[in-house]
Each structure stands twice: as structure tokens, then as C-alpha cells.
Amino acid sequence: MTFLSNVVKKRVRRPPEPQDLANYLCGSMEGAFANKSTDMSNIWTRLRSATRRLRSKINVTWVNEDGQMTLCLNGFVLQRGVAEYALRNSIRKYYRQKLIAKSDQGKVYEITSSTNPPKHFLRNGDFTRFADWRFIHRARLDCVPLNGSQRLGNKNRKCRRCGYANETPTHVLCHCKPNIVAITKHHNAIQDRLVRAFNASASTTVRINQSVPGLDGSLRPDCFAVNDTCKTVAIIDVTMPFENRYAAFQAARQEKQ
DSSP states (O other), X not given: OHHHHHHHHXXXXXXXXXXXXXXXXXXXXXXXXXXXXXXXXXXXXXXXXXXXXHHTTSOEEEEEETTEEEEEETTEEOOTTTHHHHHHHHHHHHHHHHHHTSTTHHHHHHHHTTOSGGGTHHHHOTTOOHHHHHHXXXXXXXXXXXXXXXXXXXXXXXXXXXXXXXXXXXXXXXXXXXXXXXXXXXXXXXXXXXHHHHHXXXXXXXXXXXXXXXXXXXXXXXXXXXXXXXXXEEEEOOOOOOOSHXXXXXXXXXXXX
């Protein structure tokens, strides 16, 4: 503490008070701390600079309690053994929230960060071709060369296939009528994978795109699986919403229900 007091004394140009020590480490630039520093770089000046950088992102402060300097995060005292982990975790949370808030990049990340299955291919590449890998990341960052992805100028943003007002990945992959054949193939590929999983069980009978026996109406679910051994029935309808934040998934689920 003596070394810290000498460093603060050089900055405020008077004998420091206990609160001056905490204000110095917090990176205060008000009052006496507005004086230009004439001290050489040392452990306390570097700690002050590091705290100022952290305070621009997270709520971290230094408190002088009975002559001991204590580090607090969001108003809670950090113990020595967990201080590094807590600071790293808070910084990760800050950058994660900053990414989610972005108009393009945050759309998909809000979905993939909530559960593990949507990002199975990121580490091991299961069921993913190199062409798929390249397209996936360009699409999630909105870097596919579409008219609606242009950020500068007042260029034409209409869809080149159907004339829709905004040619975006969401429109091209899910809604563009001239692309309905490709969209249907995408839907059927997911459906077929589910059917193959059901067919692995000999006791399960799967009906595809057929009405449910015994029920009136014209509704035909994508998959209707009956397990005679377990006496269970599974009705599955496949939908492929674009990862336009979690609200898109909720709306698609409600529509199917």
C-alpha cells in the first residue's frame, strides 16, 4: 500500500486520502486526477490502465476497506480465487450481447447460442459438405451477393426472380415462389432423414403426407409414425424458418400448431 500511496501522491500532488487510492485504480480523471501523469510506468499505473479498459465494458470498481483494496464486479466483492474467471466471463457476456445486438450477425447467433444441436457442424462438420460450409457462414453474416444485402447507396433491392421488394436470404431460401422446387427439396430432405430414423425400428409404421386415420378434415402432416409395440403415435410437421432471431422460430411453431 505504501508503494500505491506514493504513486497516487505523485498524481494528485498532495498526501492521498484512502478514497483517492480507490479512485486512482478505478481510472478517475476528475479533480486532482486530471493532472498529467509524470510517473514512470509501474504495476499500479498498468493496473489503473487495465481497470479503465475494463470499465468501458463491465461494471468493475475498486473499494478501499480498512486499508485493503478490494475489487468489486457489479457491486459484489470478488474473491481472489475467482476474480480472473468472473472478469473473463463478464467480458465474454459483454461481447456476446454486443454480437447479438448487431442487425445481421446477431440474428443467427441468437438461435445457435441457445442450444447445441444447431451448431453441430461447426467443430466436426457432420453431415456438411464444403460447399454447404462456405454458404452457411456467408448467409448467416448476410454476405451473400443479393440485392437486399447491399448496405450502401440507393440501389435496386428487388428480387431478381419474382420482383419482391427486398431480396434477402430469408426471402430467397423460404418465400420466393420461383424457387419453390428447391425449397420443397430442402423440406423433403429433412423429412426423409426423420423417416429413415423411424424406419430403423421394425415396430414403427410411417405414413408420409397422409391424413390421420379416423379423423375428419383435410390436414395432412408430413410424418405420421405409429409404434405398435409401445402403443405411441408421433405426428411431425417440418418447417424451415430462417434464423431471423428467436421470434421467427416462435412464429413458425405457432403457425404449424
